Amino acid sequence: MDACTLGDLLDVIGGPSVHLHTAPAGLAVPVTEALLYDAHAPQPDAPGALLLAVGVRAAAAGPLVRTAARAGMTGLVVRGPDGPVGEAEAHGVALLSVDEDVAWHQVHLLLSSAIGARPTPSAGGLGDLFALADAVAAATGGATAVEDPRQRILAYSTVPGQPVDEDRRQGILGLRVPVGAADTEQYRALFAAPGALRLPALRDGDLPRLAVAVRAGGETLGSVWVVDDGTLAPDAEDTLTQGASTAALLLLRARAAQELARHHNSDLLRRLLDGTADAASAAQRLGLDGPMRVAAFVLDAASLPDAEQTALRLLDVVRLQCEARYGRHACVPADGVVYAVLPGPGTRHKRLAEDIVARAGQALRVSVRAALGDVVAGPAELAGSRQDAELVLRVLGPELPVATLDEVRPRVTLLRLAEVLGEQRELSEGAWRRVLAHDTEHGTEYARTLVSWFDAGCDMAGAAKLLAVHPNTCRYRLRQAQQHVGIDLDDPDERLVLWLQLRTLAGLTGATP
Numbered sequence: 001m002d003a004c005t006l007g008d009l010l011d012v013i014g015g016p017s018v019h020l021h022t023a024p025a026g027l028a029v030p031v032t033e034a035l036l037y038d039a040h041a042p043q044p045d046a047p048g049a050l051l052l053a054v055g056v057r058a059a060a061a062g063p064l065v066r067t068a069a070r071a072g073m074t075g076l077v078v079r080g081p082d083g084p085v086g087e088a089e090a091h092g093v094a095l096l097s098v099d100e101d102v103a104w105h106q107v108h109l110l111l112s113s114a115i116g117a118r119p120t121p122s123a124g125g126l127g128d129l130f131a132l133a134d135a136v137a138a139a140t141g142g143a144t145a146v147e148d149p150r151q152r153i154l155a156y157s158t159v160p161g162q163p164v165d166e167d168r169r170q171g172i173l174g175l176r177v178p179v180g181a182a183d184t185e186q187y188r189a190l191f192a193a194p195g196a197l198r199l200p201a202l203r204d205g206d207l208p209r210l211a212v213a214v215r216a217g218g219e220t221l222g223s224v225w226v227v228d229d230g231t232l233a234p235d236a237e238d239t240l241t242q243g244a245s246t247a248a249l250l251l252l253r254a255r256a257a258q259e260l261a262r263h264h265n266s267d268l269l270r271r272l273l274d275g276t277a278d279a280a281s282a283a284q285r286l287g288l289d290g291p292m293r294v295a296a297f298v299l300d301a302a303s304l305p306d307a308e309q310t311a312l313r314l315l316d317v318v319r320l321q322c323e324a325r326y327g328r329h330a331c332v333p334a335d336g337v338v339y340a341v342l343p344g345p346g347t348r349h350k351r352l353a354e355d356i357v358a359r360a361g362q363a364l365r366v367s368v369r370a371a372l373g374d375v376v377a378g379p380a381e382l383a384g385s386r387q388d389a390e391l392v393l394r395v396l397g398p399e400l401p402v403a404t405l406d407e408v409r410p411r412v413t414l415l416r417l418a419e420v421l422g423e424q425r426e427l428s429e430g431a432w433r434r435v436l437a438h439d440t441e442h443g444t445e446y447a448r449t450l451v452s453w454f455d456a457g458c459d460m461a462g463a464a465k466l467l468a469v470h471p472n473t474c475r476y477r478l479r480q481a482q483q484h485v486g487i488d489l490d491d492p493d494e495r496l497v498l499w500l501q502l503r504t505l506a507g508l509t510g511a512t513p
Contacts, residue, residue, distance in 0.1 A: 004031050004115050006074060006094055007281055018077070018111075021085050023094040027278075029074050034111035036104065037064060047072040050096070050111060054104050058083045058097065068093050077107065128250050129155035133224075136243040140236040142210065142226040143168060146247055149220055151177045151187065154251075163229040165206040191220055196237040198228065212240045216248040269332045273339055275383035283379035286330055291345050293375045294382060295353050296389035297338040297360070300367035300401070307336075310364055314338050317360045325352055337393070339386060346375040346404075354402050369396045372404040391415065418504035431487045431494070432501035438485055446481040449474060451508045454499040 007027030010020055023029075032048035039055060051068045053061045058078035065087045068076045075094030076083075079102065088095035098107050129146050137144040137157035143164050144157040153175045171177045182202045190197050196212040208228040214221045224244050226236065233239065265286060271277035272286070273294065283289060297318055299310060311333060318338045319331045330341035342349045353370040360368040373388030388405045395411040396403060405412065421427040435447045449467060453474065456462030464471040481487060488494050502508045 005029060006031050007278065008285070009111070009115065019081075019097045021083055021095040021097060022089050023075075024089045024092045025074075025094065029094070031074050031115055033115060034077075034108050035073075036108055043067050043071050045071050049073045050075050050077055052104060052108060052111075053078045062087045065091050065093050065095070077111070079104070079107075129247065129254075130158075132243060132246055132250060133157040134159055136224065136226065136239060137162060139233065139239045139243075140210070140226050141232050142228055142236070144227075144243075145171065145225045146214075146222060147177065147225065148222045148251075149191075151179065151183075153177065154222065162227070163207065164227060165201075167203065167206050168227055187223075190223060196240050210236055210240060212237075212244045214244045214247045214251065216252055221248055221251045266332045269330055269339075269341070270334055272379060273332070273334075273382055273386045279378075279380035279382075286379075288330060288341060288343070288379045288382075290343060291375050291377055292341055292343045292379070292382065292385075293346055293349060294373045294385040294389045295340045295342050295349065296371045296373075296386070296393055297340070297353075297356065298336065298369055298393055299364070300369050300398075310366065311336060311338070313364055314360055314368065317363060318356055321352065321356045321359065337390075339389070341382065342372075346372075349375075350402065350404055357402055367398070367401065369393065370402045371396060372402075374405050414504050417500060421501065421505055428501075428505060430501055431485060431498055432506060434485045435481065435487070435498075435502070436506060438481075444477070444480070446477060446485065447502060447506065447508055449477040450481060450498065451502050453478060454495065454502075455509065458495070 006029050009031050030048040034050045035046055036052050037054045051073050053064050056064055058080040059082045061078050062084040064076055065084055069091040075096055077096045079098055080100045081097060083095050083097055085095055133144045133146055133155045134157045137159045143162045145153050146155040147153055153171055156172050167178055186199050190211050191213050199209045199211055201208050210226045210228045211223055213223050224247055268277055268282050272282045315333050315338050318340050322331060322340050332339055349372055353372060357368045357370050371389045371392030373385035376385045391412045392403055392405055392408055395408050438444060439447050452466040453463035456466060460471045460474055464474040482489055
């Protein structure tokens with residue numbers, strides 16, 4: 001595993017948890033461990049360490065900067081915002097801070113976990129299980145395999161010369177044991193047994209097994225199997241039982257590392273989507289490369305009795321479907337929306353989104369909507385694609401539950417125009433307000449007539465059809481509007497501005513027959 005760098009650490013826990021004030025040696029410097037400062041003990045050399053300023057106020061931590069520099073440390077962590085930035089820069093030591101109400105033991109645990117449990121693409125955190133399988137195989141005299149509760153093989157021994165059978169060979173090739181009624185019955189008996197269990201061969205040419213369930217706190221974590229050719233060591237059962245205890249510790253540690261990695265990756269993806277993470281390092285950590293887009297999924301319900309739990313189930317559906325399609329997932333929930341990064345040029349993205357919406361609707365018994373932002377060239381532009389998707393979500397409805405930005409770009413453009421016009425006084429004033437005021441005061445229908453005429457391309461017959469009135473009525477209303485409100489419909493600029501304001505700020509559209 002590559003050494004953790006300061007940049008890696010900040011990608012994982014930076015932002016609201018840990019704040020960087022200065023890094024005079026850059027972000028590529030290694031971070032090896034987190035050490036608690038002890039005023040009553042000499043500080044040993046600790047290259048690459050982060051020193052936590054326990055018991056020292058941030059404003060008085062200047063001497064600790066010099067201590068850290070002498071010990072070859074990478075940085076100093078203080079509590080509170082008023083740390084000695086100038087001294088840290090002078091001595092080439094990074095200065096970080098945490099909030100004043102955070103306990104030092106929590107900071108130490110957070111930093112140590114992030115430094116020591118960086119996610120890696122290999123072994124899934126289960127590499128020690130292979131060493132355990134080899135140790136059990138050597139001690140018992142039989143080829144060994146470690147499985148999870150779903151009969152997937154997590155690790156297997158590689159001790160040469162030990163007898164194996166076809167089930168062993170096929171299981172290792174597919175990393176899953178054969179499945180049949182007899183196999184299911186053996187697993188049922190194994191998981192009910194209090195200790196190691198000897199099991200007969202199930203197929204011709206196969207060998208018996210010695211197996212034991214792996215448990216922790218009453219939970220079944222998996223099982224350990226040894227091929228029994230009749231020459232196992234006399235104490236094989238005891239050895240296997242001890243091996244199961246070790247396997248439980250390794251599986252629990254692997255689970256914790258995987259959960260931590262998932263939490264860190266989720267936080268990193270959130271910051272990549274909101275544009276606050278370093279795109280290059282975040283993309284490398286998350287395995288993102290090439291063109292991609294953001295898809296946003298949301299429950300189509302104003303309120304649900306178990307909205308939070310339903311949102312988590314929606315995340316599971318999105319993650320499962322993305323893993324099935326792409327072999328990996330980059331999904332994260334935020335503010336009630338599930339975001340997914342979809343790789344590739346985007347030709348099948350909408351079909352995937354439609355499948356997810358249909359499956360989620362059936363599974364959750366509530367309608368789901370999905371919006372797809374523009375395809376962007378790389379991770380550095382994902383924040384823009386997320387903003388696109390959020391805009392698309394705002395214009396979706398029951399008649400259009402799934403859409404790409406291109407499909408609803410006119411609606412999105414009008415939505416953004418309404419926001420821009422409404423925020424600027426000089427853009428939100430004008431004749432449209434006088435038109436609406438006149439209609440309210442006198443009971444006229446100038447605004448609806450104007451919008452229908454605009455929508456009909458300034459064609460009187462078309463406008464009359466939209467309004468379900470005679471063309472002369474429409475013509476009369478337009479003349480009266482010009483006279484009473486003071487608008488010039490012969491001026492193309494005034495027509496354009498009036499149409500935009502009535503459509504976006506007043507929310508009017510042409511009437512239907």
